[in-house]
Amino acid sequence: MQKKWWQSSVVYQIYPRSFNDSNSDGIGDIVGIVQKLDYLKELGIDVIWLSPVYSSPMCDNGYDISDYRNIAPEFGTMEDMDLLIDEAKKRKIRIIMDLVVNHTSDEHPWFIEAKKSKNNPYRDYYIWREPNEDGNVPSDISSIFGGPAWTFDKATHQYFFHLFASSQPDLNWKNKKVQEEIYNMMNFWLDKGIGGFRMDVIDLIAKEVDKNIIDNGPNLHKLLKEMNLATFGDRDVLTVGETWGATPEIAKLYSDPKRNELSMIFQFEHITLDWDEVYGKWKPKSPNLLELKKVLSKWQTKLTNDGWNSLFWNNHDLPRIVSKKGDEGKYRVESAKMLATLLHFLKGTPYIYQGEEIGMTNVKFDNLDDYDDIETYNFYKENLKNGFSHDDMMKAIWENGRDNARTPMQWNNTENAGFTTNKPWLKVNSNYKSINVKEALADNNSIFYHYKKLIKLRKDLDVIVYGDFKLIFENHPSVFAYIRSNNHNKILVICNATPNAVTIELPKSLTKSKHQLLISNYEIDSLNGLLTLRPYEAFAYNL
Numbered sequence: 001m002q003k004k005w006w007q008s009s010v011v012y013q014i015y016p017r018s019f020n021d022s023n024s025d026g027i028g029d030i031v032g033i034v035q036k037l038d039y040l041k042e043l044g045i046d047v048i049w050l051s052p053v054y055s056s057p058m059c060d061n062g063y064d065i066s067d068y069r070n071i072a073p074e075f076g077t078m079e080d081m082d083l084l085i086d087e088a089k090k091r092k093i094r095i096i097m098d099l100v101v102n103h104t105s106d107e108h109p110w111f112i113e114a115k116k117s118k119n120n121p122y123r124d125y126y127i128w129r130e131p132n133e134d135g136n137v138p139s140d141i142s143s144i145f146g147g148p149a150w151t152f153d154k155a156t157h158q159y160f161f162h163l164f165a166s167s168q169p170d171l172n173w174k175n176k177k178v179q180e181e182i183y184n185m186m187n188f189w190l191d192k193g194i195g196g197f198r199m200d201v202i203d204l205i206a207k208e209v210d211k212n213i214i215d216n217g218p219n220l221h222k223l224l225k226e227m228n229l230a231t232f233g234d235r236d237v238l239t240v241g242e243t244w245g246a247t248p249e250i251a252k253l254y255s256d257p258k259r260n261e262l263s264m265i266f267q268f269e270h271i272t273l274d275w276d277e278v279y280g281k282w283k284p285k286s287p288n289l290l291e292l293k294k295v296l297s298k299w300q301t302k303l304t305n306d307g308w309n310s311l312f313w314n315n316h317d318l319p320r321i322v323s324k325k326g327d328e329g330k331y332r333v334e335s336a337k338m339l340a341t342l343l344h345f346l347k348g349t350p351y352i353y354q355g356e357e358i359g360m361t362n363v364k365f366d367n368l369d370d371y372d373d374i375e376t377y378n379f380y381k382e383n384l385k386n387g388f389s390h391d392d393m394m395k396a397i398w399e400n401g402r403d404n405a406r407t408p409m410q411w412n413n414t415e416n417a418g419f420t421t422n423k424p425w426l427k428v429n430s431n432y433k434s435i436n437v438k439e440a441l442a443d444n445n446s447i448f449y450h451y452k453k454l455i456k457l458r459k460d461l462d463v464i465v466y467g468d469f470k471l472i473f474e475n476h477p478s479v480f481a482y483i484r485s486n487n488h489n490k491i492l493v494i495c496n497a498t499p500n501a502v503t504i505e506l507p508k509s510l511t512k513s514k515h516q517l518l519i520s521n522y523e524i525d526s527l528n529g530l531l532t533l534r535p536y537e538a539f540a541y542n543l
């Protein structure tokens with residue numbers, strides 16, 4: 001496989017609304033991001049994935065776009081965007097944009113036109129169907145945000161299709177004009193010099209609603225090949241598809257370089273294994289390390305040279321990993337570093353979500369009103385009908401709700417964590433006085449510097465990027481350990497994923513050679529055969 005810059009890169013995701021407010025309106029903005037580029041440079045990341053900043057009525061915080069070629073006023077202007085691309089470039093940071101093309105906002109001019117009449121030229125940009133014989137929804141497909149995926153349009157007596165909120169009508173990808181419009185828009189952004197795209201729910205665009213096929217539709221890979229050819233194929237960019245329904249076999253279809261589709265995808269098996277089969281994240285299961293080991297090592301070994309992995313714990317839709325799989329109390333620092341170590345020595349491109357690098361935690365608002373997320377509200381209503389109590393739902397929201405990731409970035413211990421001087425659009429997590437960037441930068445032992453070191457190690461050691469992966473202590477219920485190796489190096493990674501001390505015995509083959517400690521979250525003297533790992537202890541040796 002020919003080496004690519006994005007294989008040795010580390011990506012940092014910014015949720016603009018919550019990152020940094022430069023104009024005191026309580027909402028983060030693009031100039032606010034420019035102000036923090038030096039901070040990101042210090043961390044050492046190569047790429048920023050920018051969640052949507054386009055014009056939008058913000059029903060889903062920008063994942064409902066009303067103009068793909070303009071910037072939402074609360075985030076700034078196109079000049080600000082050009083400035084961000086430029087200033088990032090000066091620091092050798094590329095910007096990848098969020099491409100949300102499964103759906104638009106219902107305020108997009110295409111949909112406004114489409115709604116006017118059945119024979120409007122834009123009608124077929126979206127998916128419309130007659131009511132069924134009883135006058136009801138055309139089929140029983142559900143929206144991912146709860147309720148039916150069909151909404152009746154009174155004016156024209158047809159239903160339109162939306163896999164998310166009714167304010168997010170799905171585009172009809174069978175229409176060549178839709179494809180052309182999207183490809184032109186992608187080229188508009190590529191011409192500005194962006195570094196690629198993160199493609200929102202890209203595995204849904206080839207749906208066949210009449211056959212009840214939603215993800216991985218039969219034409220999906222044909223469409224992606226056409227998109228590649230019409231847009232980024234001859235440009236040296238990073239493309240990453242959000243694909244909840246991917247298996248390693250499917251991942252190869254997207255990311256095998258010979259197939260000319262995408263650089264890589266986000267798979268979610270390691271996330272959904274903690275979800276209930278029926279109620280998903282709203283009825284969380286307790287995490288199981290053996291399952292996690294199985295899933296992550298499957299992806300490591302099945303997707304090797306004929307595809308590429310992305311590595312992540314967090315994004316704007318997921319709870320904070322330290323709260324989820326670590327300890328947000330006594331061992332917050334140790335467990336956040338352990339989780340970072342576990343992920344960053346794997347093969348693939350790591351993604352860090354804003355605040356993860358300082359160990360930000362989930363938030364527990366007592367009042368539902370303090371939440372903002374459309375999905376949270378929709379499912380609160382829906383699940384109360386399903387027999388959940390208010391308390392059940394609040395617990396689920398505290399554990400898995402999307403606003404856990406969206407509370408403002410904690411920059412310092414001043415009011416509103418230095419995010420804004422106004423009232424923030426979403427409340428700041430009350431722990432900002434101790435968990436913030438200023439504290440982290442002032443402490444050599446902070447989670448921040450651990451991430452910085454992990455990023456640096458990836459730059460220095462090819463084996464971390466390209467080496468083979470082998471799980472060891474496969475059936476150990478508390479320890480996640482593995483070896484990465486190539487012709488020159490062998491790296492041993494050992495993580496105790498629990499708050500308890502655990503003793504393990506390393507095979508002689510691993511301790512006999514000279515070894516060099518690369519990173520650890522506790523002081524370590526030497527690598528012995530018999531090891532007692534402290535709570536959440538993690539380290540890596542170059543053997």
Ligand code: NOJ
Nearest residue numbers: 060063100164200201317
């Ligand atoms: C996935 C995005 O990550 C999420 O935030 C959004 O709500 C849906 N797609 C719809 O665009």
